[in-house]
Each structure stands twice: as structure tokens, then as C-alpha cells.
Amino acid sequence: MKLNLLEETRFEKVPVSVFENSKTASVHVAHRIAEIIRKKQAEKTFAVLGLATGVTPIAVYAELVRLHREERLSFKNVITFNLDEYYPMQSSSAQSYVTFMNENLFNHIDIPKGNIHIPNGTIAMSGIPSFCLEYEKKIESLGGLDIQILGIGRTGHIGFNEPGSAPNSGTRLVTLDDLTRRDAAHDFGGKAFVPTKAITMGIGTIFKAREIILMAWSRKKATVIKKAVEGDISGEVPATYLQLSNNVEFILDEAAAAELTRFDTPWLVKDCIWTDDLIHKAVIWLANHLQKPILKLTDDDYNTHGMAQLATEKGPAYNINIRVFNKLQHTITGWPGGKPNADDSQRPERAEPSKKNVLIFSPHPDDDVISMGGTFIRLVDQKHNVHVAYQTSGNTAVWDDDALRFVEFNLDFSEKMKIDNKSLKDVYQKMRTFLEHKKPNQTDSPEIQTVKSLIRKGEAIAGARYCGLNDDHIHFQSLPFYENRENKKNPVSEKDIELTIQLLQEIKPHQVFAAGDFEDPHGTHLVCFNIVLEALQRLRRTETWAKDCWLWMYRGAWHEFETHEIEMAVPLSPKELEQKKQAIFKHQSQKDKAVFPGDDSREFWQRAEDRNRETAKAYDKLGLAEYEAMEAFVRWKFE
Known part of the structure; x- marks a missing residue:
């Protein structure tokens, strides 16, 4: 031992x-x-x-x-x-x-x-x-x-x-x-x-x-x-x-x-129990390490790079290559909601029902289009009943001067339209006074929070409409954990989960998409995901539809899933990638320079576009079809 x-x-x-x-x-x-x-x-x-x-x-x-x-x-x-x-x-x-x-x-x-x-x-x-x-x-x-x-x-x-x-x-x-x-x-x-x-x-x-x-x-x-x-x-x-x-x-x-x-490459240090998932990961690693397509890997490649045991137990190498290649190929689908009247035994999503209720949860008002905008549009185009739920207002990510600019617009508008704007002027002056004395990271006044929330709400509506949704399919949850940011130690309350359960019960989705990017530097994605997960787990105990609901995780502007983790890859054409970019552009307050950009200086649309192209290139280098871009998803496994 x-x-x-x-x-x-x-x-x-x-x-x-x-x-x-x-x-x-x-x-x-x-x-x-x-x-x-x-x-x-x-x-x-x-x-x-x-x-x-x-x-x-x-x-x-x-x-x-x-x-x-x-x-x-x-x-x-x-x-x-x-x-x-x-x-x-x-x-x-x-x-x-x-x-x-x-x-x-x-x-x-x-x-x-x-x-x-x-x-x-x-x-x-x-x-x-x-x-x-x-x-x-x-x-x-x-x-x-x-x-x-x-x-x-x-x-x-x-x-x-x-x-x-x-x-x-x-x-x-x-x-x-x-x-x-x-x-x-x-x-x-x-x-x-x-x-x-x-x-x-x-x-x-x-x-x-x-x-x-x-x-x-x-x-x-x-x-x-x-x-x-x-x-x-x-x-x-x-x-x-x-x-x-x-x-x-x-x-x-x-x-x-x-x-x-x-943990990452255990075959380099010990004999392994070669599960299907570990084989999948190891072969993709070997192909990337040698910069060779999967189907060109040889027994000698396996033997000289720590994978001789795999070749001996599961080989020859070509048979292993074929199995991994086919598994990876079967993740690719142009039908993220399932292809109607098709054999779905090797597809990532079920064929039936052919028209699914779909609920996309977006932690911030732009995560939906940044992370899965192409898939979002594809689901709508393929006539699924798509809803989007914005879990938080995202008001902390709006510049102070943008908030003033929007109120100034309303002041000018009311003056032009001969509308009494005395009360609005009072609010505006109160905002100006607050911001002049605002300390770093100080919580905004209620008036400023409201304006910033409305800015992001308007952008989210514009983005969702661009993707093809009607207004009654756009939901703003304003989960209390985000609005009550003073409670830092235990921000999530039962109310957050109850609101999510109510929305799920209303829509009864066959598919749920939620942000699985837990490297979000501010932690909001993880909190939002855990709320969705807890709500679904409770519903699965009592409601039949919930037991048949699949939970797909997407990733945002920070990182992408590793290739061996991906279970559904949705290809995007150049036109669809452009459509996705236009949807992201609806979020004007996040363009050019975001308030909290992290350590990546690129704009969010650039990050998303580059990441989607990199995913497609990763598949191409492994010997699969070459696409312009791909959005990737991993299915959550309920116990």
C-alpha cells in the first residue's frame, strides 16, 4: 500500500x-x-x-x-x-x-x-x-x-x-x-x-x-x-x-x-481501472499531446506514453480509437432539443416529445446569449416552447454614469413631452448627491439599484426578443439572495428556492439549461445553479414531469468544458455565430468595458466567439468534421 x-x-x-x-x-x-x-x-x-x-x-x-x-x-x-x-x-x-x-x-x-x-x-x-x-x-x-x-x-x-x-x-x-x-x-x-x-x-x-x-x-x-x-x-x-x-x-x-x-492523468503514475469515461479522457489527452487525430493513434503511441495497460486490456489501439471517435462524434447535434422521428439511441437528446418545453436559466441578464445564444436561437427556430428566466437583476454590473444618463434621458423626454417631471428631478438630484459621496464598493441607494436593474432588464428583453421569444416567455426572478447582498455569510434563502420551484411548476420543462461555469470570479453562477438544482431535486421527489426533466449545463464567458467532458456539441454556422454576436450586442451596458471584467481584457462577445471557435477547432484536430464554431453542454446526472 x-x-x-x-x-x-x-x-x-x-x-x-x-x-x-x-x-x-x-x-x-x-x-x-x-x-x-x-x-x-x-x-x-x-x-x-x-x-x-x-x-x-x-x-x-x-x-x-x-x-x-x-x-x-x-x-x-x-x-x-x-x-x-x-x-x-x-x-x-x-x-x-x-x-x-x-x-x-x-x-x-x-x-x-x-x-x-x-x-x-x-x-x-x-x-x-x-x-x-x-x-x-x-x-x-x-x-x-x-x-x-x-x-x-x-x-x-x-x-x-x-x-x-x-x-x-x-x-x-x-x-x-x-x-x-x-x-x-x-x-x-x-x-x-x-x-x-x-x-x-x-x-x-x-x-x-x-x-x-x-x-x-x-x-x-x-x-x-x-x-x-x-x-x-x-x-x-x-x-x-x-x-x-x-x-x-x-x-x-x-x-x-x-x-x-x-487525478488529471492517473495513467502516468499508476495502473488504472479503465472505465469508459477514463478511456475517453485518456485517448483525447493522448491525441492532443501528440497532435494527432484519434484514428491515427497507434499501439506504439499508447505504449510510450503511459497507456500500455489500456492497450493491453482493451486494445488493440485502433479498436479503442474507433470507440472513442464514435462517442465523440455522437455528441455533435444540430438538434439540441432532440431530432423528431429519429433514432435517438446515440444522440445526446431524446427525440420525444418532438416539441419540448425548454427553460433557460440565466444568472445575469446576458449569460443566456453569451453562453448559448446560438443554441437558444436554434431551439426557438425548431419550434420548441422556449422560456428564459433571468435569475438576478445584474444591477451591480452597470456603471454609475450610465444610471445617470438614463435618468437624464427621461428628464429630457418628459420635458419635451410636457410631462410634469418634478418628482423625477428630485430623484435625479438625490442620485447625484449619493454618487458624489459614494465609497468604493458601497451598496447603491434603492433609486440607483432600480435604474441599473431597469437598464439590464431592457437589454435582456431586447436580447431575448432577438432570439425569437415573445414577452410572455421572458421571466425576471430577481432572486432575493442577490438583492439582499448585505447577508454575505448565508445569502440563499428558502424564498430563492420557492420562486424557482414556482416557475418550474408553471412551465414543466422537459429541458432545463443552467450555468455550470463555477469559475465565475464572483460566485453568482454557482449560487444560481445550486438554487436550480435544489428546486429540481425537490420536485423530482413528488412530480412525474420533473423526473423526466433533463438538466443541461452551459458555460459562460470565463471557461469552456474540457473536450472529454462535453456531452452535447451544437455546431454554429458563420451566419449563426453572427446572430449570436448580435444578440450579445443588445447588452450595451456590458459592451466595450464591463464593470467587473475579470482578468480577460476581451469584450464578452469576443470571448464567446473565440471560445466557440476554439471548441470547434478542438473537435477538428481530433479528426472530426470542421465547423465554424460550437457551443458545448454537459448533462447533470441526478442521483
Whole structure:
């Protein structure tokens, strides 16, 4: 058993533990911390903890709070040192790490306030060197950190030790990488408001901890985790320096571990149980790796690239190639709602009923056309009963000056039409006053939220009409979780699910399309998908139609499914791709430069067009028919 484990992890240069999900992993880490606290209590001494901020440790802190409230874990013997803080940063600011730590941990436990240490984002620039030196001395005077918990940024930073940081660096002022600032833009209301600097513990400081745990959750951390765990030590990825420590452990959920060799290409490190899905993935990988069409792969290709076992058990190679080629070919369909009166045994969708009730859920008012605009139009053209539901208003993604411009238009219009506009002028002036004093990431006033929602609603209606829908097939849910953004810890309520159940019961769809792009940097897609999934799962327990409803996932402007994951690929002609682009253009507030564009500078229509073309090219390179573009879908498997 031990030999197998070594073989399986031979690419990994640090100890790695992988948990099913982030919740289970977070509880494990919290209990590790609690064990240290209790051990130190028994020794009648202090537990010195190095703490991190960001989304990653939130569930760890929640479990520590639960242990305090329900299992009487005391923090009176705990002294904490936080990794970092933005500079400059007022401690009372919503974006400060002081606020974060108080809201997520310190306000809910019995730790003495004097035992809490967080870098000071308010001191004068001239005082920073002495502050940093004193921070180091305080840690050393207590005998060092018993444990340091870390997250990891997409640049590979730990703390705010960005690329170029030295392995022996101490606490200091640093300049933040542009990607780090883009990732923080949503919390600050735009990248322009994100501080350019921060005070951070150094890598050398972190190294002195007796135990180091780096945590990472979600698929969007998978690429940098692979670099940190399997890559060469490099200042370009500061987390790789942890390979030099004997006291480090990476704790990951399955999504964050997805690109590690033992999970992504397990045939390179161990004998595999060759399921149909694994064969499909492996053969596509081999063809792409060798840049050969599937049907041209040989036994020698299999044998020299870690797949000899597959060729021996399931071969010869050509027979395997044929099976994978046919499976991939059968994902391609011009009939996303099923082809009437056709043999559907090898098609991705059922032939019957020939005219289906279809419900497209769109998290934001433009995800439908960005992600599946061509399929949307095709479903309508093929006479299916198509509905679209916009789950949120998307009002946070409208520029402030656009909101004013629309109200100014109404003022001018009412004046031209001799309509009394006194009340509207009052509202407009109130909006102007609010925006003149608006702080970064401050929630808009109700009037501004309404205007921005109406802007996006009008654009969504225009886009859906362009796709061929009548107004009575366009639904605006305005789910409460999005409108009530003050409740950050548990945003989804029963009302969100009830509203979704009601719409599903009204339409009784045979097909549901929902956003499966969980790498959306703001998390709205995942929240919206989980609401749809919960609603369908409840309905499947009691209603017959729901048991026959298929749930198809599409992806938005961020990433596409891997080729081996795709279960339905809908080809688009040049004309259809142009139609899709025109539908996206109806969303004028999102054109040119979106409020929260992520780390991709292309406009949304460009991302969508390029991504669809890339999917078609991927199929073409594997030896299948060449199309202009393709939209891809994966079917959700209900248990």
C-alpha cells in the first residue's frame, strides 16, 4: 500500500491531503488548530497562531467559532498574528482585514483583544520599516508560530509575497501584482479602488512556523496548485518555496487538486481501472499531446506514453480509437432539443416529445446569449416552447454614469413631452448627491439599484426578443439572495428556492439549461445553479414531469468544458455565430468595458466567439468534421 501511494504521488514535492469538499477539509484544519490550543492549555502556555484572510479560511473560522460556542473551546491562551493587510487601509473599512477577522472570528470568541496582531495599514510610510521589524520581534519573543495557515493566490502568492519575493524575506511593504488587484476588484467596487501596496509577513517568517498548512478550494486554484506542488522551485511562483520546508502540508478539496497528475492523468503514475469515461479522457489527452487525430493513434503511441495497460486490456489501439471517435462524434447535434422521428439511441437528446418545453436559466441578464445564444436561437427556430428566466437583476454590473444618463434621458423626454417631471428631478438630484459621496464598493441607494436593474432588464428583453421569444416567455426572478447582498455569510434563502420551484411548476420543462461555469470570479453562477438544482431535486421527489426533466449545463464567458467532458456539441454556422454576436450586442451596458471584467481584457462577445471557435477547432484536430464554431453542454446526472 505504501509503495502504491509513493508511486501515485511521485510528481508531488510536498505532502498533499485531498478531501471530498472544502467544508470537510475546513473542519479538519479547524480541529488541527483546536488540538494545538488544547495542548498548549494543558501545558499552561500560549498557542501562537498565524492566520490568513480571504475566502479560503472562512469555513475554518466558522468551525472554530462553533467549537467555542458548543464545545467550550477557549481562546484565552491564544495569541494571533495575521499574515497581511492592504496599505493604506483604515481598520474600519469594509475591505480591511481587521474587519474581516472581527466579523469571521474575533467577535465571536473569548480571545483577549491585546492578543490580536494584524499589520497596521494606517501608519505613515516612514514608520513601516520599524513597524515590520517590531512585528517580527513580537513573534520571535513568543517562541515563533505554532502553526501558520495559508491560502494561495492565482499568482502563486502566499500572504502578499508576490512573484519575485525572496525565500528569506521578512515582514515588509510590497507592491501588489496586477492579477492580485484584479482578483480583489469586486470587493472594492473596481480595480481602480484596490490599494497598490500591502504589508505582509515574508516567506522567511512563514518558514519559521512549526507547522504550515496551505489550503486551496475550487477549480480556479487548480492550475496554480499544480505549479506549487509539482513545479520547479521558482520566484515566479512563491508558493513553490514551500517545497523546501519539512513542516508543510497542502490541504485541498477535489476541485483544487484536479490538475495534479494523479487525478488529471492517473495513467502516468499508476495502473488504472479503465472505465469508459477514463478511456475517453485518456485517448483525447493522448491525441492532443501528440497532435494527432484519434484514428491515427497507434499501439506504439499508447505504449510510450503511459497507456500500455489500456492497450493491453482493451486494445488493440485502433479498436479503442474507433470507440472513442464514435462517442465523440455522437455528441455533435444540430438538434439540441432532440431530432423528431429519429433514432435517438446515440444522440445526446431524446427525440420525444418532438416539441419540448425548454427553460433557460440565466444568472445575469446576458449569460443566456453569451453562453448559448446560438443554441437558444436554434431551439426557438425548431419550434420548441422556449422560456428564459433571468435569475438576478445584474444591477451591480452597470456603471454609475450610465444610471445617470438614463435618468437624464427621461428628464429630457418628459420635458419635451410636457410631462410634469418634478418628482423625477428630485430623484435625479438625490442620485447625484449619493454618487458624489459614494465609497468604493458601497451598496447603491434603492433609486440607483432600480435604474441599473431597469437598464439590464431592457437589454435582456431586447436580447431575448432577438432570439425569437415573445414577452410572455421572458421571466425576471430577481432572486432575493442577490438583492439582499448585505447577508454575505448565508445569502440563499428558502424564498430563492420557492420562486424557482414556482416557475418550474408553471412551465414543466422537459429541458432545463443552467450555468455550470463555477469559475465565475464572483460566485453568482454557482449560487444560481445550486438554487436550480435544489428546486429540481425537490420536485423530482413528488412530480412525474420533473423526473423526466433533463438538466443541461452551459458555460459562460470565463471557461469552456474540457473536450472529454462535453456531452452535447451544437455546431454554429458563420451566419449563426453572427446572430449570436448580435444578440450579445443588445447588452450595451456590458459592451466595450464591463464593470467587473475579470482578468480577460476581451469584450464578452469576443470571448464567446473565440471560445466557440476554439471548441470547434478542438473537435477538428481530433479528426472530426470542421465547423465554424460550437457551443458545448454537459448533462447533470441526478442521483
